[in-house]
Amino acid sequence: MNTPPVARHPSTSSCLSRRSLLRLGATAGAALLLPPALLAAGGRRRVVVWSEGTAPKNVYPDDINTAVAEGLKSLDGWEVIKASLSDPDQGVSEERLNGTDVLIWWGHQKHGDVKDELVDRIVQRVKEGNMGFIALHSSHFCKPFRRLMGTRCSWREYVADGTSVKIIVKAPDHPIAKGVKDFELPKIERYGEPFLVPEPETVVLDGIYTKPNGQTEPGRMGLCWTVVRGRVFYFTPGHETYGDFFRPEVRQVLRNAVEWTAPKA
Ligand code: ZN
Numbered sequence: 001m002n003t004p005p006v007a008r009h010p011s012t013s014s015c016l017s018r019r020s021l022l023r024l025g026a027t028a029g030a031a032l033l034l035p036p037a038l039l040a041a042g043g044r045r046r047v048v049v050w051s052e053g054t055a056p057k058n059v060y061p062d063d064i065n066t067a068v069a070e071g072l073k074s075l076d077g078w079e080v081i082k083a084s085l086s087d088p089d090q091g092v093s094e095e096r097l098n099g100t101d102v103l104i105w106w107g108h109q110k111h112g113d114v115k116d117e118l119v120d121r122i123v124q125r126v127k128e129g130n131m132g133f134i135a136l137h138s139s140h141f142c143k144p145f146r147r148l149m150g151t152r153c154s155w156r157e158y159v160a161d162g163t164s165v166k167i168i169v170k171a172p173d174h175p176i177a178k179g180v181k182d183f184e185l186p187k188i189e190r191y192g193e194p195f196l197v198p199e200p201e202t203v204v205l206d207g208i209y210t211k212p213n214g215q216t217e218p219g220r221m222g223l224c225w226t227v228v229r230g231r232v233f234y235f236t237p238g239h240e241t242y243g244d245f246f247r248p249e250v251r252q253v254l255r256n257a258v259e260w261t262a263p264k265a
Contacts, residue, residue, distance in 0.1 A: 044079045046099055047072060047258050050092065051106040052085040052113075055240040064106045064238075064245060068136075071251030075258060085110055092118050100131055101262045104254070105145070106238065108138040119143040129229030132261025134254070137238030140195070145234070148227045149197050157192035160239060163209050164188065167221050167237075167249075170206040176222060176233065176256040177204050183249040189239035193219055197234070201225050205253070207236065222253060224260070231261040 049072070051065040060067055065082040072080045081100075083091030090113075092103070103122060107114070122144045125131040135145040140153045165188045169177045190209050205222030221236045235253065237244045244250050 044077050045101040045262060046079045046081060047075070047102040047104065047262075048081045048083050048092070048096065048100045049104045049106075050083040050085075052108065052110040054109050055106075059241055059243050060245075064136075064240065067243075067245040068104060068106070068254060071245060071254055072258060075255050078258065085113060090114060090118055092122060094121060097121055097125055097131070100125075102132040102134065102258050103144075104134040104136065104258070105139045105142055106136045107142045108240065111142050114143050116143070119147060123147045126230035126232065127228035129263055131263065132231045132233070132258070134233045134235070134257050134261055136235050137189075138240075140191075140197075140234065145232070148230075148232055149225075151198060152196045155191040155193070155195050158189060159192070160189040160241070162187055162212050163190040165190075165207045165209045165219070165221070165237070168206045168208065169204070171202050171204045174202055174204045174224075175260045176224065176253060178256050180205075180249060180252050180256070185237055185242070185244060185247070187242050188237055188244075189242075190217070191219055191236055192217070195220060195223075197223070198225060205235075222257075224257075230263070233257045233261050 049065040049069045051063050053063050055064045063084065065084060069080045069082050072078065083096070085091060097103075122133070126133045126148060133144060133148060135142060139145055140155065146153045165185050166182060167185065168182050169180055171177055188209070190211070200223040202224050203220050203222070204224060205220070207219045207221040209217045209219055211217065219236065222233065224231065224233045235257070237250065
């Protein structure tokens with residue numbers, strides 16, 4: 001009746017969540033159970049933000065990877081790393097990829113420069129369920145995204161004519177929409193539908209462009225897929241002259257997307 005409560009040592013539990021493992025810190029028992037990517041980051045998960053270094057300096061003084069990485073800083077339990085095409089192994093060495101849970105990609109002019117053997121490793125890691133992939137804006141034509149989608153990945157047209165867009169949360173219960181309300185971007189490069197990708201698992205964000213002449217046109221803004229065992233998210237805004245990656249709403253979407261695309265324990 002007055003039996004003292006049994007103290008259960010956490011490591012004896014057979015159903016430890018990743019979160020509780022993180023709380024355990026670097027105890028030997030926890031370390032044995034942690035996935036390799038978590039061990040590499042000292043118990044934290046790792047997101048790598050890659051860009052090609054071509055964004056205009058007056059908008060992105062330290063390129064787009066820096067602006068995106070700054071927006072991810074508040075993610076709890078994540079190490080945020082910047083990578084660039086000009087880094088050794090184009091910023092995505094095998095060693096780095098092996099410790100990466102999510103790879104975010106912004107490219108435009110230099111898709112063709114990215115080495116195929118690096119793309120092979122990225123695609124394999126995603127399909128094996130060891131890394132999520134997030135493609136931003138003009139990265140719809142980057143090699144890893146096209147390989148993951150297996151389609152042309154083209155939009156019908158690309159028009160930077162001062163169009164604005166209202167971004168509409170279409171799937172409010174989806175994790176990528178957490179804390180996100182409908183919002184406006186005053187300028188966007190209009191990517192006209194259809195977008196030749198496989199049918200998304202979810203369209204989290206929809207959009208309505210308003211053209212300079214007042215006409216409106218729909219366009220999907222945030223789409224996600226599961227490719228074999230890995231998760232992929234594509235975000236339509238992010239033209240290099242408009243500074244979208246400094247916007248709090250965009251940063252919230254990307255933080256959520258990192259959590260959603262990350263491999264699950
Ligand atoms: Zn663009």
